[in-house]
Amino acid sequence: MTDVAEMERVLTEFARQFNDSAELPRMAQGWNRTILVRATDAAWTRGLRVQEGAVRLLGAAEHPARAEIVLEGAADTLAAIFRGEMSPTEPYLDGSLIVRSTEADMMKLDVFTLMVWGE
Amino acid sequence: MDGLWEGSALGATRTVVSVSLGSARRDHRVRYRLADVEIDIERRGFNGDVEAARQAIAELDGRVDAIGLGGLDVYLYIGEDRYVIADGERLLQAASRTPVVDGSRLKRTLEPRAVRQLAAHGPLPLKGLPVLMVSALDRFGMAVALEEAGCRPVYGDLMFTAGIPYPITTLAELQKISRRLAKEMTRLPVRMLYPTGAAQESEPEARFPEEYERAALVAGDFHLIRRYLPASLTDKAVLTNTTTAEDRGDLARRGVRWLFTTTPLLDGRSLGTNVLEAAMVAAMGRRPEDLAAADFEELLDRIEYRPEVVDLQQGAAGADGGH
Numbered sequence: 001m002t003d004v005a006e007m008e009r010v011l012t013e014f015a016r017q018f019n020d021s022a023e024l025p026r027m028a029q030g031w032n033r034t035i036l037v038r039a040t041d042a043a044w045t046r047g048l049r050v051q052e053g054a055v056r057l058l059g060a061a062e063h064p065a066r067a068e069i070v071l072e073g074a075a076d077t078l079a080a081i082f083r084g085e086m087s088p089t090e091p092y093l094d095g096s097l098i099v100r101s102t103e104a105d106m107m108k109l110d111v112f113t114l115m116v117w118g119e
Numbered sequence: 120m121d122g123l124w125e126g127s128a129l130g131a132t133r134t135v136v137s138v139s140l141g142s143a144r145r146d147h148r149v150r151y152r153l154a155d156v157e158i159d160i161e162r163r164g165f166n167g168d169v170e171a172a173r174q175a176i177a178e179l180d181g182r183v184d185a186i187g188l189g190g191l192d193v194y195l196y197i198g199e200d201r202y203v204i205a206d207g208e209r210l211l212q213a214a215s216r217t218p219v220v221d222g223s224r225l226k227r228t229l230e231p232r233a234v235r236q237l238a239a240h241g242p243l244p245l246k247g248l249p250v251l252m253v254s255a256l257d258r259f260g261m262a263v264a265l266e267e268a269g270c271r272p273v274y275g276d277l278m279f280t281a282g283i284p285y286p287i288t289t290l291a292e293l294q295k296i297s298r299r300l301a302k303e304m305t306r307l308p309v310r311m312l313y314p315t316g317a318a319q320e321s322e323p324e325a326r327f328p329e330e331y332e333r334a335a336l337v338a339g340d341f342h343l344i345r346r347y348l349p350a351s352l353t354d355k356a357v358l359t360n361t362t363t364a365e366d367r368g369d370l371a372r373r374g375v376r377w378l379f380t381t382t383p384l385l386d387g388r389s390l391g392t393n394v395l396e397a398a399m400v401a402a403m404g405r406r407p408e409d410l411a412a413a414d415f416e417e418l419l420d421r422i423e424y425r426p427e428v429v430d431l432q433q434g435a436a437g438a439d440g441g442h
Contacts, residue, residue: 027277027285063145089303107281107311114300 002079004044008057011037011046014082015055017116024115025053031048031108034058034067041074069101069109084117131203133184133401135161137394138210140174140190140315141342145363149386154421156402160394162189162387165286167315169206169308173213180214184401187393189341189361190240191309193221195301197259198294202301206309218400218407222392225399227260228415229392233358233381234264242377243336245270251334253279253343255287256297261338261358261381266290271332278327279343280312286330314342323348331355341366348373363388372430380427387425 002010018024028050038045047058047067071078073096080086081097088110091097101105135158137147138406143164151158165172167190179186211219219280238245246269255262255274265272274287276295287293289335309315326347337344345366353374360380362370364387370378380389390398399418400407 023285027283029284031283087303089306093306103281103311107307108283110304110307111277111281111283111300114303115296117299 001042002039002075002114003042004046005038005094007039007044007046007075007079007082010079010082011048011057014116015048015057018112021116024112027115028053028055028108028112033069033105034064035069035071035109036063036067037078038070038072039078040072042075044075069105072098072100081113084113088113122305132157132159132196133398134158135160135185135187135394135397135401136179136183137187137189137391137397138172138179139164139391139393140167140169140309142166142174144320144321145388147258147386147388151383151390151398153398153402154418158184158398158401160390160398161242162391163392164190167310169210173210176210176213176219179217181216183217184404185397186214186217186219187220187391187397188219189391189393190315191221191313192223192257194223195254195256195259195297195305196223196227197297197301200294200298200301202297202305204305204309204312204386205307218397220393220396222394222396222402224259224407224412225396225408225415226258226392228412229395229419229424230258230261230381231264232416232419232424234261234268235361236425237379237428238268240425241379242430245336247271248336249273249334250336251275251330253337253339253347255293255339256301257340259293262290262293265338270336275327275329275330275339278330279347282326283336284327313340314346321346325349345369360389361391367429367431373383375431378427378429378431380429384428384429 001098033050035048036045047063049056049058073091077091077096081088092099133156141164143166146162146164148161151160176186188210191207193204193211195202248270250265250270252262252270252272253275257278274293277283277285323345328349331349334359336356340360341359344359351374354376356377357370357375358379360382362380367378382390382392382395
């Protein structure tokens with residue numbers, strides 16, 4: 001099972017890929033959101049902050065009580081999504097990924113996740 | 120008659136029903152004479168209810184000559200790539216005897232042809248014209264034709280479908296982005312991708328009005344254009360398909376000068392492309408999977424197809440307002 005240290009590495013790499021993309025920082029302009037990633041089968045939650053087109057991993061002490069987007073699922077599923085090994089659409093549609101957000105935010109996050117990892 | 124009309128009988132009336140995820144307020148019936156075949160066309164809207172639409176298709180199966188599927192695309196053709204929208208595919212599979220078509224095959228022939236005719240005979244020079252295509256992934260053929268005509272396009276797929284402030288300005292970038300997104304996005308519920316049901320009736324909410332302002336021609340799916348319309352579109356042109364008299368009045372009030380529709384105006388409304396494709400399939404009496412682009416081209420030649428051109432500030436059809 002993906003532990004918290006591994007998930008931090010995954011999210012850090014995701015943020016790096018996002019920030020290095022030619023398109024994504026432009027696409028995310030004005031979309032300032034906190035995303036909490038919560039494993040339902042492990043005792044960890046980690047957060048990302050998207051601010052003015054850049055993504056960074058939040059320290060544990062920075063986690064807000066509430067976030068605009070909360071993703072909940074098995075630790076390995078969450079890691080697979082942020083590694084680009086699994087599309088978020090599939091676990092979302094079969095119920096193994098719970099997305100707590102507006103539909104508009106969910107759509108944007110889906111686009112950005114797919115864009116990070118390419119074809 | 121020639122060999123085009125293999126299954127059709129001269130003088131016979133064909134029946135086509137368009138099952139739409141759009142609003143039932145747009146329901147209507149009309150009789151259309153397509154070359155030598157009379158076709159009764161009925162449109163039934165299901166207000167975004169995919170299951171009700173599926174049941175309706177199952178009930179119509181075997182009882183009508185062709186079924187059109189409106190309010191969503193099933194197939195997106197982007198260059199050589201084809202993507203299938205999952206909700207749409209489920210609807211197609213509800214019928215096993217009657218052909219069900221979504222308009223996407225015809226669109227690939229009809230829309231480039233409409234653009235070429237507008238370039239040659241329309242009231243606006245297309246070369247150098249700034250164009251906003253609110254979405255191009257559902258009308259890639261139109262996008263290609265507009266670029267070939269020398270237009271300066273912005274493709275609004277990310278802006279108007281996902282709310283992402285990223286205008287796409289080349290077909291190559293559109294294809295690159297579609298390869299990353301389309302396969303997965305087409306698995307989402309159709310209501311997340313496209314305005315259906317009540318969303319087609321709600322008051323427009325301006326989104327990215329600067330892109331409408333920049334454009335001289337706004338093109339693409341009418342429901343998507345309408346959903347995000349700004350208050351003023353003075354002297355602009357709109358290139359789309361499905362419109363009603365009410366829609367034209369709305370566009371005229373916003374100052375739109377020219378309305379170009381790729382499908383014929385009948386009883387005050389322009390047909391959905393799915394309806395026209397279903398009518399053509401019914402008239403030809405052939406399975407849609409057996410039809411090639413050349414078959415549609417031949418039929419379009421036969422009816423001397425031209426896009427509709429309406430001067431909304433004059434309230435009358437323009438000189439080239441044909442079929």
